[in-house]
Each structure stands twice: as structure tokens, then as C-alpha cells.
Amino acid sequence: MTAAAAADRPEIPAARFGERLASASALAVDRGVDGVLVGVGADLRYLTGYRALPLERLTMLVVRPLGAPVLVAPRLEALPARSCPAAASGALEVMTWSETDDPIALVVRLVGGAHRLAVSDRLWAMFVLRLQTALSGVAFSLASPILQELRIVKDADEVALLRLAAGAADRAMEGILRGRLVGRTEADVSREIGERLVAEGHETVEFAIVGSGPNSASPHHDPGERVIRAGEPVLFDIGGTLAGYSSDITRMAWITGGNEQAGPDADYRRLYDVLQGAQAAAAAAARPGIAAERVDAIARERIAAAGHGDHFIHRIGHGIGLEGHEEPYLVAGNALPLREGMAFSVEPGIYLEGRYGARIEDIVVCGSDGPRVLNEVPRGLRLVGG
Amino acid sequence: MTAAAAADRPEIPAARFGERLASASALAVDRGVDGVLVGVGADLRYLTGYRALPLERLTMLVVRPLGAPVLVAPRLEALPARSCPAAASGALEVMTWSETDDPIALVVRLVGGAHRLAVSDRLWAMFVLRLQTALSGVAFSLASPILQELRIVKDADEVALLRLAAGAADRAMEGILRGRLVGRTEADVSREIGERLVAEGHETVEFAIVGSGPNSASPHHDPGERVIRAGEPVLFDIGGTLAGYSSDITRMAWITGGNEQAGPDADYRRLYDVLQGAQAAAAAAARPGIAAERVDAIARERIAAAGHGDHFIHRIGHGIGLEGHEEPYLVAGNALPLREGMAFSVEPGIYLEGRYGARIEDIVVCGSDGPRVLNEVPRGLRLVGG
Numbered sequence: 001m002t003a004a005a006a007a008d009r010p011e012i013p014a015a016r017f018g019e020r021l022a023s024a025s026a027l028a029v030d031r032g033v034d035g036v037l038v039g040v041g042a043d044l045r046y047l048t049g050y051r052a053l054p055l056e057r058l059t060m061l062v063v064r065p066l067g068a069p070v071l072v073a074p075r076l077e078a079l080p081a082r083s084c085p086a087a088a089s090g091a092l093e094v095m096t097w098s099e100t101d102d103p104i105a106l107v108v109r110l111v112g113g114a115h116r117l118a119v120s121d122r123l124w125a126m127f128v129l130r131l132q133t134a135l136s137g138v139a140f141s142l143a144s145p146i147l148q149e150l151r152i153v154k155d156a157d158e159v160a161l162l163r164l165a166a167g168a169a170d171r172a173m174e175g176i177l178r179g180r181l182v183g184r185t186e187a188d189v190s191r192e193i194g195e196r197l198v199a200e201g202h203e204t205v206e207f208a209i210v211g212s213g214p215n216s217a218s219p220h221h222d223p224g225e226r227v228i229r230a231g232e233p234v235l236f237d238i239g240g241t242l243a244g245y246s247s248d249i250t251r252m253a254w255i256t257g258g259n260e261q262a263g264p265d266a267d268y269r270r271l272y273d274v275l276q277g278a279q280a281a282a283a284a285a286a287r288p289g290i291a292a293e294r295v296d297a298i299a300r301e302r303i304a305a306a307g308h309g310d311h312f313i314h315r316i317g318h319g320i321g322l323e324g325h326e327e328p329y330l331v332a333g334n335a336l337p338l339r340e341g342m343a344f345s346v347e348p349g350i351y352l353e354g355r356y357g358a359r360i361e362d363i364v365v366c367g368s369d370g371p372r373v374l375n376e377v378p379r380g381l382r383l384v385g386g
Numbered sequence: 387m388t389a390a391a392a393a394d395r396p397e398i399p400a401a402r403f404g405e406r407l408a409s410a411s412a413l414a415v416d417r418g419v420d421g422v423l424v425g426v427g428a429d430l431r432y433l434t435g436y437r438a439l440p441l442e443r444l445t446m447l448v449v450r451p452l453g454a455p456v457l458v459a460p461r462l463e464a465l466p467a468r469s470c471p472a473a474a475s476g477a478l479e480v481m482t483w484s485e486t487d488d489p490i491a492l493v494v495r496l497v498g499g500a501h502r503l504a505v506s507d508r509l510w511a512m513f514v515l516r517l518q519t520a521l522s523g524v525a526f527s528l529a530s531p532i533l534q535e536l537r538i539v540k541d542a543d544e545v546a547l548l549r550l551a552a553g554a555a556d557r558a559m560e561g562i563l564r565g566r567l568v569g570r571t572e573a574d575v576s577r578e579i580g581e582r583l584v585a586e587g588h589e590t591v592e593f594a595i596v597g598s599g600p601n602s603a604s605p606h607h608d609p610g611e612r613v614i615r616a617g618e619p620v621l622f623d624i625g626g627t628l629a630g631y632s633s634d635i636t637r638m639a640w641i642t643g644g645n646e647q648a649g650p651d652a653d654y655r656r657l658y659d660v661l662q663g664a665q666a667a668a669a670a671a672a673r674p675g676i677a678a679e680r681v682d683a684i685a686r687e688r689i690a691a692a693g694h695g696d697h698f699i700h701r702i703g704h705g706i707g708l709e710g711h712e713e714p715y716l717v718a719g720n721a722l723p724l725r726e727g728m729a730f731s732v733e734p735g736i737y738l739e740g741r742y743g744a745r746i747e748d749i750v751v752c753g754s755d756g757p758r759v760l761n762e763v764p765r766g767l768r769l770v771g772g
Contacts, residue, residue: 053593053606056704056711076700079604099701100718119511126507126528128514142515194584198577207439218465220439314462315485318442325442332486 009243010160017049017084018091020150021069027146029065034114036063036143037107037131039123042322043147045244048092049085052077058103058127061092062110070095072106104130111135118143148327153341158321159365159372161245162343166363166374168200169238169247173377180386182230182257186210186223193238202240202247206324209237216252217357219314219349230257233268233356233381239324246324248345249375250361251382258385272358272381274306275350279360279379282316283346286364286371292334299348308350311357317345320363342366395629396546403435403470404477406536407455413532415451420500422449422529423493423517425509428708429533431630434478435471438463444489444513447478448496456481458492490516497521504529534713539727544707545751545758547631548729552749552760554586555624555633559763566772568616568643572596572609579624588626588633592710595623602638603743605700605735616643619654619742619767625710632710634731635761636747637768644771657694658744658767661736664688665746665765668702669732672750672757678720685734694736697743703731706749728752 024047028036038044038061040052048071052059057074059081064070073081075096086092095110097103104127111117117135119128120143132140154162175196181189193208211221213232221235228234232255239248252272254264264272278299285298296316303312315331318324320343328336330344347361362375410433414422424430424447426438434457438445443460445467450456459467461482472478481496483489490513497503503521505514506529518526540548561582567575579594597607599618607621614620618641625634638658640650650658664685671684682702689698701717704710706729714722716730733747748761 051608076605079601080606080608083608099699119515121510121512123511124507125505125509125511125514126530128511129505129526129528140515142512144512191584195581198580198584215465219462220466222437222466222469313485 009164010157012049012085012157014049014085014089017047017086018089020047021063021086021091023150024063024146025065025069027149028063028118031146033116033118033141033146034065035111036118036146037061037111037123038063038120038143039127041120041122042326043120043122043143045322046147046151047086050081050087051244052081056126058097058107060103060107060127062107064111068093070110072097072103072110074103075099104134107131108134114138116141118146120147144327151321152319152327153339154321154343154365155341158245159341159343161243162320162363162365163374165202165242165245165247166249168202168242169197169240169249170375170377171200172196173236173238173249173251176236177251177253177382177384181228181234181253181384182255182386183227185225185227186212186215187225189228190223193236197238197240197247202242205240206246207237207239209235211235211357214354214356217351217353217355219351219357219359228255230255230259231262233264233358235357235359237359237361244322246320246322248320248324248361248363249377250347250359251377251379252358252360253382253384255384263383264381268356268358270306271308271350274303274308275348275358275360276379278302278348279346279362282348283362283364283371283373286338286346286366287369288340288366289337292328292330292336292338293332295330295338295346296332303348303350311350311352312348313351314349316348319344338366340366340368395550396543398435398471398543400435400471400475403433403472404475406433407449407472407477409536410449410532411451411455413535414449414504417532419502419504419527419532420451421497422504422532423447423497423509424449424506424529425513427506427508428712429506429508429529429537431708432533432537433472436467436473437630438467442512444483444493446489446493446513448493450497454479456496458483458489458496460489461485490520493517494520500524502527504532506533530713537707538705538713539725540707540729540751541727544631545727545729547629548706548749548751549760551588551628551631551633552635554588554628555583555626555635556761556763557586558582558624559622559635559637562622563637563639563763563768563770567614567620567639567770568641568772569613571611571613572598572601573611575614576609579622583624583626583633588628591626592632593623593625595621597621597743600740600742603737603739603741605737605743605745614641616641616645617648619650619744621743621745623745623747630708632706632708634706634710634747634749635763636733636745637763637765638744638746639768639770641770649769650767654742654744656692657736660689660692660694661734661744661746662765664734665732665748668734669748669750669757669759672724672732672752673755674726674752675723678714678716678722678724679718681716681724681732682718689734689736697736697738698734699737700735702734705730724752726752726754
């Protein structure tokens with residue numbers, strides 16, 4: 001990708017981080033929480049725009065209902081911390097600690113008098129337990145009930161970034177499906193997928209699953225030294241982040257090696273048709289008001305009716321945004337009604353252990369009147385000759 | 387890298403994971419802990435060889451002094467979990483949970499009757515707090531006092547992997563120092579570093595810091611759109627993982643653009659000479675018995691004597707292995723005596739805020755009679771013409 005293309009990217013306006021911080025503070029008051037402690041990761045990036053390194057030196061955003069938000073950061077990261085959009089625009093104060101200081105003591109001073117504190121869901125135990133020891137009378141809870149209320153609905157700028165990430169992943173997927181596969185190891189093809197995702201503008205590659213033959217029946221297969229052959233399916237599930245926002249797409253190929261006799265057998269054709277119909281029906285159902293679990297059930301009922309109910313061994317989807325998996329989860333038991341701006345995967349699978357399997361996945365945004373499907377790679381079973 | 391090169395890599399023998407699990411269990415008994423709960427990450431990989439995806443579905447190794455170790459994994463990851471070296475060699479039982487099960491309840495059953503449990507340092511708060519709620523009478527502590535006792539000393543196979551990772555990072559660094567830099571943005575050069583690390587065999591790129599001009603005074607600068615010019619220094623601090631083991635090297639270039647007049651000024655030459663001498667003296671001091679903090683002090687005394695004491699704003703180094711930063715930390719206050727097989731960075735820096743800075747970093751293994759320096763890129767200030 002050229003620098004010019006990067007410069008054309010939509011951006012989250014700096015003022016929005018101040019709005020998000022204010023919303024988080026207001027929600028904390030609503031929930032009776034005296035402070036929200038946010039470690040490095042997607043929550044921090046959402047609230048401040050700061051991309052901190054995930055290291056053992058404490059970086060922590062302290063959101064206080066009764067005071068301005070403060071970002072605690074190691075002194076050697078003072079400049080990037082002060083340059084993040086929220087700090088640069090004046091919505092966030094930065095306090096640094098030096099190498100032999102105790103950053104936990106600094107956080108404790110900032111939340112003095114608190115009775116209830118929420119911590120970000122992915123804060124490390126090394127910080128959670130130290131905070132609990134230093135604040136022994138305080139009740140700790142997770143910050144997700146507060147922060148997911150904000151993050152679960154994407155605004156137009158976020159949807160634009162998700163669309164960019166999906167487009168880049170689509171091009172990487174097309175490149176792989178059009179290239180040579182026969183005779184290569186899964187690991188080798190996986191490496192090429194990583195290179196293609198980066199070449200298309202991704203800054204991280206989170207996964208590049210290549211599951212050939214019987215490995216296509218293992219949903220999260222770790223690509224290895226197995227060589228791809230004619231006469232078998234290959235599952236590709238790939239994704240990473242672009243400008244912080246996640247991509248995630250799954251497509252299936254059947255390797256013919258150019259030999260008509262090595263095409264998919266009748267069982268696989270039938271299985272694939274059922275799956276494709278189920279995926280399309282579930283994606284089409286995404287609209288405001290429908291329960292998250294209902295999207296799962298729509299696909300599951302079709303797959304079960306075809307005799308594959310026991311072979312669809314995972315939920316149909318997960319939310320997506322600054323994290324690859326986040327709320328809303330589309331799973332039995334989650335009655336949450338979908339809202340406009342929610343973004344999630346729709347990815348049913350059918351897996352015959354030891355034999356083969358299939359999954360089809362798109363990222364879908366819930367629009368005002370129905371789904372907006374972000375991925376555009378054709379969903380039919382791709383026959384690959386070479 | 388070719389597939390053949392990957393096949394030649396040293397590997398941790400499968401039997402070693404069973405030994406490590408047994409050692410962890412014995413150490414837990416010593417420390418009076420009734421169980422060690424290990425989430426996804428370096429601790430899990432060290433003990434089992436399992437590279438699980440860091441996702442919201444719970445994967446947890448349960449090490450019990452009075453029972454065999456058990457790996458709790460989501461059903462859709464059953465095959466990779468059962469294929470990990472520890473499980474495949476019979477040293478580890480795998481128990482899976484289905485999409486609508488409660489995995490915390492499964493862990494609770496496995497540690498029934500426990501009074502004291504240790505959790506891995508990077509376990510997410512979402513799991514820590516749920517475990518604390520479900521096991522309300524149990525005292526929780528961090529697993530690092532147990533697991534770092536094992537991980538802090540590297541065996542010969544681990545040193546061989548660290549050496550491979552260092553060699554790959556060295557080649558990426560040399561490629562960058564020999565290429566064109568003038569007129570390119572930091573972000574563009576950073577992307578090339580990532581591509582070179584992957585091309586040299588890294589499976590992940592953890593950081594590719596490019597700090598030009600005044601940005602070289604910000605130790606953890608986030609590479610941006612600043613254009614590299616003649617007449618200024620550039621700091622490169624790059625690293626990732628190769629076969630799970632981390633690389634980390636820092637070198638400095640001064641951009642002359644082919645113009646003799648644009649070479650380093652007298653202040654920078656002096657600063658750099660002090661820094662290089664301090665780095666060499668500290669690295670040379672690494673041997674069994676010396677206190678970790680003493681290595682830091684050796685460099686700090688030299689840098690302070692030259693008037694730059696206030697400009698060396700971070701510790702001299704961190705341990706390295708399956709994590710980029712781990713024990714031992716070479717920092718004031720850490721009197722831990724070094725032992726043969728400990729591996730760490732030696733990376734003093736001098737930073738003149740707003741003007742420029744410098745850092746030199748090598749990975750060093752403590753040998754029986756002195757240091758083994760793994761990086762081989764020359765440490766002098768590299769003058770770059772183009």
C-alpha cells in the first residue's frame with residue numbers, strides 16, 4: 001500500500017475521544033462505579049486513541065466520575081502518551097512514573113476513597129491482584145458492562161474502517177484462491193496469506209488458518225507441514241487489523257489439480273450447499289430488533305434439518321471492531337436485540353471429524369433496514385486447478 | 387525462508403514438557419499452593435508447547451500437586467489442544483467444553499478443595515474475577531514466583547532458538563542499514579522492517595521502532611509520517627518471535643545523505659562514544675554471581691560521569707525468551723545474582739528531549755565464564771549516505 005492510500009484513510013476525529021471519555025464517565029456514575037481502570041488494549045484505544053505497547057510497565061487510564069480522566073504511563077513512553085488524540089486535544093491528562101517508582105501507588109492515589117472500581121476485561125492478573133492488595137476494601141468488577149455499551153454500536157467512521165479492513169482481506173483471499181496451492185504446505189500458504197494481508201495495508205496479522213483435507217474439520221487448525229493435494233477441500237480463515245479495526249473472512253476451496261475426477265464428492269457438494277444456504281439465510285436476517293441468538297438459530301435449524309446438527313459445533317458469530325472477537329456474541333442464550341451499527345461475523349460451519357469440513361464467514365453490519373455485508377469474495381465452493 | 391530451513395530448526399523435545407509440568411507441580415507444593423491456573427500465553431507454551439489463540443473462550447492449564455495436569459480447552463480447538471507436545475506425549479489430559487457450557491465451573495471442579503491458587507501473570511481480568519467469584523474462599527496469588535523459577539534459566543535448546551531469532555533480526559537490521567532511508571517516512575521504513583523480519587523467519591513482528599531526528603529521544607516512539615532527512619540520527623529498535631522465541635536489537639544510524647557536512651555533530655559523537663563504551667562494559671560484566679542491578683549500575687556510572695545521568699531514563703535491560711520482556715529485569719533494586727543460562731537485553735540509552743537520542747541493544751546470555759552476545763551487527767554509529 002502506498003503512503004498516499006494510507007493518508008486517504010478515514011480517521012476517528014480527535015474530538016470524539018473526549019466524547020467517549022465523557023460517556024464512559026457518565027455510564028460509570030449510572031452503574032454506581034467510582035472509577036474505571038483501563039489497561040493497554042482495545043478499550044484504551046477506543047477511549048483515547050492511544051496505541052500503547054502491551055508491556056509489563058503499567059499504562060493505565062483512570063476514568064473518574066468526579067474528576068478529569070488521567071492516563072498513567074511510564075516515563076519512557078511520555079511522548080507517545082502525550083501525543084495520543086485524547087491527550088493532544090486536551091481531554092486527558094498524562095501522569096508519568098519513573099523506572100523505580102511504584103505505578104500502582106499512583107493509581108491508588110488517583111482513586112482515593114473509591115468503594116467500587118471496574119477494570120478492563122483484558123487487564124493482566126499481575127495488575128489486578130496488585131490493585132486488589134493495595135485497595136483491600138474495594139469491590140472490583142469488570143468494565144465491559146460499561147465500555148461495551150459504548151463499543152458495541154459502531155459509528156459511521158468505524159464502519160468505514162471495518163469496510164476498509166474487509167476489502168483488504170478480500171483482496172488477500174482472492175490472491176490466494178487464484179494462486180498455486182497443490183504441493184505446498186499449509187504453513188507455507190499461511191505465511192503467504194500473512195504477507196498479502198500486510199501488503200494490502202494490515203498492520204497486524206492475527207490468524208491465517210489453512211486447514212487442508214481432514215484438517216478442514218478442525219475449526220481453529222494450526223497450519224502445519226501437511227502438503228495440500230488434489231481431491232480435498234482447504235479452509236482459509238484469515239484476519240488482522242487495519243488502522244486498528246479487524247478483518248475476518250473464511251472461504252473454502254476444493255483442489256482439483258486440473259483433474260475433473262478429483263472434484264468434490266456428492267456428500268461434500270450437498271454439505272456445502274446446505275452450509276451456503278444457512279449462511280445466506282442467517283446473514284439476511286440481521287436487522288434491528290432481532291435477537292442475537294435468533295441469527296444463530298436460523299442457520300442451525302437449516303443445518304440440523306439436513307442431518308448435520310451435531311457437526312455445527314460453535315456459535316454462528318462474534319462481534320468485531322477494535323478486537324477480533326467482542327460483543328455482541330451470536331450464540332444460544334444471548335437474547336440481546338441487534339441495533340443499527342452493530343458489526344459481527346456470520347460464520348456457520350459443518351465439520352465431519354477425521355474426514356473434512358467447511359465454513360463460510362462474512363462480516364456483517366446491522367443497517368437500519370437490514371444487513372450490510374462487508375465481504376465481497378464469492379461464497380460458492382471455489383474449484384482450484386493448480 | 388525456505389521450508390527446508392524451517393525443518394532444520396532446533397526443537398524443544400516433546401519429553402521436556404512433561405518434565406516442566408512435573409517441576410511446576412513440585413514447586414507449587416514447595417510454595418504451599420494447591421493449584422496453578424495458566425491461561426493462554428508464554429507460560430502455557432513453556433509448560434505444554436501449546437500455541438493457543440488468545441481469545442475470549444477459556445483455555446486453561448490446571449496444574450495440581452495432587453493430580454495429573456489437565457488442559458481445559460474449547461471443543462472447537464480440541465484437535466490442536468490434543469496435538470500439543472505435552473498432550474501428544476501423554477503428559478497432559480485435555481478436557482473440552484462446548485459452546486454453551488460454563489468453563490469456569492469445569493476449572494472449579496478440577497481444583498475442588500483448594501485454599502490457595504496461583505494464576506498466570508497475564509491471565510485476563512475477565513477470567514480472574516470470575517474465578518474469584520466462583521471460588522470465594524480461595525486466596526489468589528501470581529504464578530510468576532513458581533513459573534519464573536523455571537523459565538528464567540534457558541536450556542541449550544532455548545539458547546539455540548534465541549540465537550536463531552537474534553541472527554534473523556541481525557539480517558533484517560543489516561538490510562535496513564544498507565538500504566535507502568532519506569526521504570522515506572518512519573512508518574514506511576517500519577513496514578519494511580516488519581516484512582524483513584518475516585522474510586527472515588519470524589512468525590510475528592512485535593515492534594519496529596523507527597525514531598528519526600528528535601523522535602530518537604523518545605525511547606518507545608511510535609513510527610509516523612515524519613520524513614527522514616540528512617543531518618540527523620535514526621534509532622531502529624526491532625523484534626518479534628521466531629519459533630516462539632523473541633528477538634530484540636537496537637542500532638543507530640546517522641543520515642549523511644552523502645554529504646560530508648551533514649555528519650554527526652561533536653556533541654552527538656561524544657554522546658555516542660560514551661554510550662557505546664557503557665554498553666560494552668555492562669555486557670562484558672555479565673557472568674554468574676553478579677547482581678542484576680550491578681549490570682545496570684556499571685553503565686549508569688559511566689554515563690553519569692559523562693554528564694548524562696539524567697538522560698538515561700530507563701533500566702538497562704530485561705530478560706527475554708518466550709516473552710519479549712520477562713525476568714530477570716536488570717534494574718536498580720534487583721539484587722538477584724545472574725546464573726548461567728539467563729538471557730537478557732543490555733540496552734543503555736541517552737536521550738536529549740527535543741533534540742536527539744541514542745540507544746544500543748544486544749541480547750546477551752550469561753555463560754559459565756562470561757557473556758555470550760547473540761547479536762553481531764557492528765555497534766558503531768552507522769553513517770548512511772542514501
